[in-house]
Amino acid sequence: MSAKIKVATTSLAGCFGCHMSLLDIDERILALVELVEFDRSPLTDIKQIGACDLGLIEGGVANAENVEVLRDFRRHCQILVAVGACAISGGVPAMRNSFALADCLAESYVSGIGIHNPGVPHDPEIPLLLNQVHPLHEVVKIDYFLPGCPPSGDAIWT
Ligand code: SF4
Numbered sequence: 001m002s003a004k005i006k007v008a009t010t011s012l013a014g015c016f017g018c019h020m021s022l023l024d025i026d027e028r029i030l031a032l033v034e035l036v037e038f039d040r041s042p043l044t045d046i047k048q049i050g051a052c053d054l055g056l057i058e059g060g061v062a063n064a065e066n067v068e069v070l071r072d073f074r075r076h077c078q079i080l081v082a083v084g085a086c087a088i089s090g091g092v093p094a095m096r097n098s099f100a101l102a103d104c105l106a107e108s109y110v111s112g113i114g115i116h117n118p119g120v121p122h123d124p125e126i127p128l129l130l131n132q133v134h135p136l137h138e139v140v141k142i143d144y145f146l147p148g149c150p151p152s153g154d155a156i157w158t
Contacts, residue, residue: 004034008052008077009041012066013093013133014059016042017150018084024153032157052077058150060090061134065127074140082136083156085149092149094133101131 011019019042025032040049049055055077061067074080085091096104110118136142146155 004037005054006039006050006052007036007041007054007056008039008049008073009043009056010058010069010073011042012057012059012070012087012136013062014084014086015092016058018058018087019043021148021150021153022156025157026153028157049073049076053079055080056083057081057136058083058087060086060093061130061136061139062093063127063129067130067139070136070139079143080136080140081144081146082142083146084151085147087136088145088147090133090135094135097132101129105129 038044039052040046049072055073057073061070082088086093105120109120
């Protein structure tokens with residue numbers, strides 16, 4: 001069994017800015033490689049999560065797939081960290097919470113400025129949107145919160 005800390009990361013309703021901030025640890029990334037092994041993550045492109053010591057999650061919970069992935073991370077990670085404002089409070093994606101979901105869909109696909117191909121898509125491949133965007137801790141137990149938009153590379157390193 002590996003002596004390295006096994007880490008999984010994912011972006012739910014996020015912009016990947018928190019993941020990009022990880023790269024701001026600069027040359028310390030060489031030390032990181034000695035300390036951790038990445039499991040499921042956009043950094044590895046591994047799609048299924050295995051047993052992990054640490055899960056880092058950016059983004060809010062906006063759709064049914066986000067709920068599924070978040071619960072899967074909770075099941076497989078000993079420690080789960082909400083990384084960034086969207087994961088902690090819903091952040092930018094939760095700005096839609098002030099509006100009815102039907103109005104958001106209409107604005108995006110039917111009546112918004114510059115929409116030329118109207119119609120809300122009904123494709124089973126597209127995850128079902130939740131009525132509201134939720135912070136992670138409203139769906140599963142979160143062990144730690146790392147604030148910022150995004151958290152600094154130094155904060156992530158620490
Ligand atoms: Fe992007 Fe900021 Fe949200 Fe991170 S907290 S996913 S950087 S908007």
